[in-house]
Amino acid sequence: MSEIAGCGIDIEELARFSRHLPVNESIPDLWHMISTEEEISINRQVSPHVSFPLSFSCKEAMFKALGRSWTNSNISWKEIELIFQDHQLGGDFLIRLSGHALERYRALNCTRIESAFSFTDDYVIFQIILHS
Amino acid sequence: MIEITDEIRSDVREIVCQFFAEQCEVEIGSINDQTNIITDLEGDSLMFLELIEIFKKKYNLDIELKTVGKYVLKHPVETIGQLIETQLLMIQYGNQILEMK
Numbered sequence: 001m002s003e004i005a006g007c008g009i010d011i012e013e014l015a016r017f018s019r020h021l022p023v024n025e026s027i028p029d030l031w032h033m034i035s036t037e038e039e040i041s042i043n044r045q046v047s048p049h050v051s052f053p054l055s056f057s058c059k060e061a062m063f064k065a066l067g068r069s070w071t072n073s074n075i076s077w078k079e080i081e082l083i084f085q086d087h088q089l090g091g092d093f094l095i096r097l098s099g100h101a102l103e104r105y106r107a108l109n110c111t112r113i114e115s116a117f118s119f120t121d122d123y124v125i126f127q128i129i130l131h132s
Numbered sequence: 133m134i135e136i137t138d139e140i141r142s143d144v145r146e147i148v149c150q151f152f153a154e155q156c157e158v159e160i161g162s163i164n165d166q167t168n169i170i171t172d173l174e175g176d177s178l179m180f181l182e183l184i185e186i187f188k189k190k191y192n193l194d195i196e197l198k199t200v201g202k203y204v205l206k207h208p209v210e211t212i213g214q215l216i217e218t219q220l221l222m223i224q225y226g227n228q229i230l231e232m233k
Contacts, residue, residue, distance in 0.1 A: 029185045072205060
């Protein structure tokens with residue numbers, strides 16, 4: 001039987017991201033700072049006003065689940081990726097860890113990530129449970 | 133490396149205080165160097181990232197977020213005063229901030 005090694009929940013207000021949404025070909029610097037090129041490319045094709053904030057929320061939730069933040073560990077934002085595999089919000093998605101994030105995941109003896117998200121017109125919410 | 137003048141120091145202070153006053157809906161006069169960003173203003177990661185973005189753009193900074201993260205790991209930022217000093221060092225040293233003694 002698995003045990004819970006970590007849990008993280010994050011909620012974000014969509015309005016706070018309104019000035020960080022891509023306009024035409026221009027991607028605001030915020031996303032270049034915290035997202036990989038693959039994430040940016042897919043998020044642009046999904047529903048940018050929701051997918052970009054969701055990727056932020058996913059990273060925040062994962063930091064919490066790992067018991068770390070980007071200012072008290074070596075984990076960088078880009079080491080936690082949210083990939084919409086079907087290029088749509090309702091399809092499959094993958095949370096991919098690398099570098100220090102993956103090291104921390106392994107140090108916690110995690111074997112599985114359970115995750116879910118939801119959104120309304122005003123908010124996105126992301127929940128992550130790490131099983132060991 | 134950019135030399136920090138009194139004008140830059142004053143600009144950074146104004147931008148930081150103005151930013152938190154707007155984002156956190158508090159009077160700018162109530163923000164000082166001792167103001168705690170989390171407990172007094174309820175600041176969060178997005179605000180910190182937005183500020184970095186603002187200064188990167190304004191001063192054309194060459195600094196990566198992971199560098200900022202590594203610096204803050206060793207020099208925690210809890211107050212407005214500490215944040216202003218960190219932003220000034222980012223402006224002055226850019227990606228070399230970690231090599232600074």
